[in-house]
Amino acid sequence: MNLSLYSVNAFLILDTEGHRVLAKYYRPKGHPQGESKDLLTLKDQRAFEKGLWQKTKKPGADIILYDGRLAVFRHSLDLIFYIIGGATENEIMLYSALTAFSDAVHLLLRNQVEKRAVLENLDMVLLCLDETIDDGIIVETDSTTIASRVSRPKADTTEIVINEQTIMNAYQTVREKVQQRIQQL
Numbered sequence: 001m002n003l004s005l006y007s008v009n010a011f012l013i014l015d016t017e018g019h020r021v022l023a024k025y026y027r028p029k030g031h032p033q034g035e036s037k038d039l040l041t042l043k044d045q046r047a048f049e050k051g052l053w054q055k056t057k058k059p060g061a062d063i064i065l066y067d068g069r070l071a072v073f074r075h076s077l078d079l080i081f082y083i084i085g086g087a088t089e090n091e092i093m094l095y096s097a098l099t100a101f102s103d104a105v106h107l108l109l110r111n112q113v114e115k116r117a118v119l120e121n122l123d124m125v126l127l128c129l130d131e132t133i134d135d136g137i138i139v140e141t142d143s144t145t146i147a148s149r150v151s152r153p154k155a156d157t158t159e160i161v162i163n164e165q166t167i168m169n170a171y172q173t174v175r176e177k178v179q180q181r182i183q184q185l
Contacts, residue, residue: 006136007093009069010039010084011129015115018053020046021079022122024129026136056080063091072098076106077114083133096141101132103143108150124150 006026013022025039039045052066059075065087072094073082083098085091102113108124109117118125127150132140140146 005138007085007089007138008083008097008133008136009086010082011133012049012052012080012082012084013118013125014049014053014080014082016057016078016080018050018057020049021115021118022125022129023049024133026133052082052084053080056082062095070094074098074102076102079113079115079118093138093141097132097138100141100143100146101128104128104132104146104150107143107147 008026010023010025012020012024015021023045025045027040039048048067052064052071055064055066056071056073057080062072062074064071064073068087070085070087070089070091071082072085072091073080081098081102083094083101085094105118105125105128106113108128109121128146131146131149132138
């Protein structure tokens with residue numbers, strides 16, 4: 001039984017042709033079983049991703065055991081989101097993390113979750129991922145909380161209007177203060 005908090009080995013976003021849009025592999029040094037030695041090279045990662053995509057390219061299922069790893073996935077238009085964990089991980093926890101991430105991205109991108117929109121807003125997607133999973137540990141499973149932490153702040157509605165009148169008022173104030181200082185000397 002795995003009682004470690006490190007439950008996620010990788011997070012992937014692949015497009016409908018199986019090409020990598022985003023990939024983040026977690027190899028924490030503080031893991032009780034030591035640092036992971038598998039999927040270290042880009043070649044190994046690409047081979048794993050291609051095989052995984054071959055098994056999951058058609059919508060239907062949500063979970064698969066592939067290459068000794070548990071893969072939880074979700075289709076979204078022209079993308080597939082994956083969370084990869086160990087074979088003994090709790091699939092319900094992995095699926096709730098994936099659902100929270102996916103729903104948060106949908107909120108942030110206003111339901112326009114497609115490859116182009118994800119690439120254009122990659123900064124928000126990565127922040128969303130970091131708010132959901134930190135170094136292989138699932139830290140948040142509430143999509144609205146994740147989206148609120150990531151979303152850009154609204155522009156200040158009390159904008160300062162600079163026009164000729166405010167510049168003249170500032171000039172008059174500075175002029176009066178300088179005259180007062182000169183008179184005090």
